Amino acid sequence: MDPRASQPAFIPGAAELLAEVEAAESLLDQRGPAGAAAPAGGEEADLLAHFEAVIAADAKIEPRDWVPAGYRESLIRQIAQHAHSEIVGMQPESNWITRAPSLKRKAILLAKVQDEAGHGLYLYSVAESLGANRESLLTALHDGKQKYLNFINYPTLTWGDVGALAWLTDGAAVVNQVPLCRSSYGPYARAMVRVCKEESFHHRQGFDLLWTLSQGSPAQHTMAQEAVNRWWGPALAMFGPPHRDSTHSEKSMAWRIKRFTNDELRQRFVDITVPQAEILGLTLPDPALAWNSERGHYDFTPPDYEELKRVVAGNGPCNRQRLARRRQAHEQGEWVRAAAAAHAAKHSREDAA
Amino acid sequence: MSQTEWPLWEVFIRARRGLGHLHVGSLRAADTTMALQHARDLYTRRGEGVSIWVVPTDAIGASSPDEKDPLFDPAMDKVYRLPSYYRMPEGAERL
Numbered sequence: 137m138d139p140r141a142s143q144p145a146f147i148p149g150a151a152e153l154l155a156e157v158e159a160a161e162s163l164l165d166q167r168g169p170a171g172a173a174a175p176a177g178g179e180e181a182d183l184l185a186h187f188e189a190v191i192a193a194d195a196k197i198e199p200r201d202w203v204p205a206g207y208r209e210s211l212i213r214q215i216a217q218h219a220h221s222e223i224v225g226m227q228p229e230s231n232w233i234t235r236a237p238s239l240k241r242k243a244i245l246l247a248k249v250q251d252e253a254g255h256g257l258y259l260y261s262v263a264e265s266l267g268a269n270r271e272s273l274l275t276a277l278h279d280g281k282q283k284y285l286n287f288i289n290y291p292t293l294t295w296g297d298v299g300a301l302a303w304l305t306d307g308a309a310v311v312n313q314v315p316l317c318r319s320s321y322g323p324y325a326r327a328m329v330r331v332c333k334e335e336s337f338h339h340r341q342g343f344d345l346l347w348t349l350s351q352g353s354p355a356q357h358t359m360a361q362e363a364v365n366r367w368w369g370p371a372l373a374m375f376g377p378p379h380r381d382s383t384h385s386e387k388s389m390a391w392r393i394k395r396f397t398n399d400e401l402r403q404r405f406v407d408i409t410v411p412q413a414e415i416l417g418l419t420l421p422d423p424a425l426a427w428n429s430e431r432g433h434y435d436f437t438p439p440d441y442e443e444l445k446r447v448v449a450g451n452g453p454c455n456r457q458r459l460a461r462r463r464q465a466h467e468q469g470e471w472v473r474a475a476a477a478a479h480a481a482k483h484s485r486e487d488a489a
Numbered sequence: 490m491s492q493t494e495w496p497l498w499e500v501f502i503r504a505r506r507g508l509g510h511l512h513v514g515s516l517r518a519a520d521t522t523m524a525l526q527h528a529r530d531l532y533t534r535r536g537e538g539v540s541i542w543v544v545p546t547d548a549i550g551a552s553s554p555d556e557k558d559p560l561f562d563p564a565m566d567k568v569y570r571l572p573s574y575y576r577m578p579e580g581a582e583r584l
Contacts (some may be wrong), residue, residue, distance in 0.1 A: 200553065247534075254531050261515040264497065270517060271494045327514065334535075473493040476519035483520065 149408030150336065153314050157332040160317035164196075164326060191392055196322035199265040207391050210384060211321055212268045213282070214393065219259035220277045220284040224458050226252045228292045228301060237295060244341050245298070251334045258327040265323045278463045286444055287370040289452030296349055296356075296363030302342020303416075304364070304371035304409070310335050311405040312375065320392035343412065350417045357417075364413070365421040373439035373447075375402040381441075406434050497546040498524040500531075502538035510542050518543075 183202040190197060197203060230249050236242040260270050276282040287305045292298055313335065316328040349360035379385055379397040388394040396404075406425075413420050424437045446452065495517040501510035513532050518524035524543035532538065552560050568574050577584070 200551065250530075250534070254534065257516060257531055258514055264515060269494075323514070470493065473495065473519075476523060477493050477495060480520035480523075 149412065150310075150339065153310055153408075154333075154336055156314050157317050157329055157336075160314075160325065161329045163318065164322075164329070191320055194320075194392070196325065197320055198322045206387065207393075208266055210388055210391065211324065211393060212263055212266050213384070214388070215259050215263045215266075215324060216268065216273045216276070216282050217284060219256045219263065219273070220282060221288060222252045222256035222259065224277075224284045224462055225288045227458055227461060228288060228290070228454075229298060231292060232295065232298045235295070236298075241345070248302070248338050248341065251338065255331050255334070258330060262321075262323045262327050266321075274466060278459070278466065280450060280459065283448055286373050286447045286452065287367070289447050289455045289458060290366070290370050291454055293366070294359050294363060296346070296359035296361075297366065299342050299345035299349060299360065300363035300367040302338050303346050303412075304342075304367045305374060306335055306338040306342055307409060307412075308371045308374045308405050310339055311401055311408065315395040315401075318392075318395060324393075343416070346416055346418065360416075361418050364418050368421050369439050369443070370447075372402060372405070372436075373441070373444040375399075375405065377441055377444065378438070403433050406436050410434050495519045495523075498528075498543045499546050499549060500524075500528045501542040501544070502528075502532055503540035504538055506539060510540065513537075515546060516543075 184204060187197070187201070187203055187207075190201075197207075226249050229245060229252075233242055233245050233249065236245050260273060263273060264270055273282065277284070285305075287301070292301060310332060313328055313332050317325055317332055319325045319328065346360050346364070349356045351357075376382055376385075376398040379399050382398055385394065385397060389397070410420065410425065422437050424435060426435050428435045447455070450456075496519075497515055498518055499515050500513050502513050503510045516524065516527050516531055518527050521543060525541055528541045528543055533541070
């Protein structure tokens with residue numbers, strides 16, 4: 137039976153998020169306010185005033201515009217962390233490509249993992265437009281100097297985990313990333329429009345996978361439920377520490393790199409996810425989860441921030457394995473990069489002759 | 490260990506016939522052939538384009554946004570270039 141036959145037509149909250157991506161995209165196409173006027177002088181104060189005026193007018197900063205050093209550093213840090221998360225994030229899922237239960241699921245997973253590589257590359261490209269060098273970003277990742285998202289350091293124990301990871305952590309990523317489509321840095325905003333549109337496929341295929349398992353045999357339903365139990369905490373923690381403890385949030389919001397606090401985004405994720413879990417016929421592992429009509433939001437237990445700190449610092453269940461495999465892939469790929477460069481050099485000499 | 494870094498290329502995609510090529514991002518590749526293949530895999534996985542240009546980033550000449558005398562100034566003070574500069578007498582139509 138085609139599982140799609142009795143599938144719900146839409147996932148609550150998902151259409152609304154995609155509409156926001158499209159709204160952000162059409163804003164990019166419009167002529168921005170105060171866009172073109174170049175700063176008159178080379179004085180730092182003038183340049184800063186111009187930069188602040190562009191931000192205040194909600195226009196975009198573009199490559200080669202003068203920006204304060206802190207703006208550049210914050211963006212590179214955030215974009216690199218995101219790019220690294222995409223690249224290392226291929227691992228928990230690529231593990232399952234050969235073991236996916238059908239040709240259809242293998243093909244879907246392969247496309248998803250290919251997208252993750254693509255997202256990483258869009259983002260490294262954005263970082264390079266800010267003057268960062270790709271090789272040095274990779275070195276910082278390999279040396280543990282730059283981080284990636286917490287959830288990637290948890291194992292995907294069963295096929296159910298592949299679905300729960302996609303539904304919950306890609307769902308959280310979409311909530312986190314949709315506002316970044318309106319980020320003040322133009323190339324980042326444009327890249328995030330692409331990422332969000334593709335991420336929405338990841339989110340939906342995860343929901344579809346879990347829905348199929350949940351409707352299956354009792355053992356399959358249990359597999360789905362246990363996976364959701366494992367991934368709920370890491371997904372909630374993805375939004376980072378609470379706003380009061382967040383090191384970078386305040387400035388990033390003033391510069392309109394970010395638009396909402398970690399807590400606002402986490403709440404939004406919970407509000408979107410609870411009705412989805414009901415449709416899936418699965419429960420979320422939080423006894424405190426309840427609708428609060430006064431606030432107009434769901435109450436929930438915050439994730440374990442101490443665990444988040446430990447995992448980001450390098451002491452999660454899979455950190456060492458993930459990083460070792462990343463380094464190994466890069467090192468073992470060196471001969472390919474060298475061979476292609478040698479081939480290109482040889483042919484450019486032949487062309488010149 | 491030694492590290493090889495391929496040169497940077499800028500990628501331009503024509504989304505469909507009738508539109509110009511639009512800059513979509515950059516990538517690293519050893520040569521033109523590889524840059525085109527990577528651009529296809531990276532920027533057109535969902536039929537986003539019908540034509541791709543790849544240009545070595547180094548080969549692009551670009552105006553600087555913070556030049557002392559803004560490059561675009563001469564365009565801004567010649568308002569008579571715009572049709573709205575001319576006041577049309579009443580009854581003058583279709584121009």
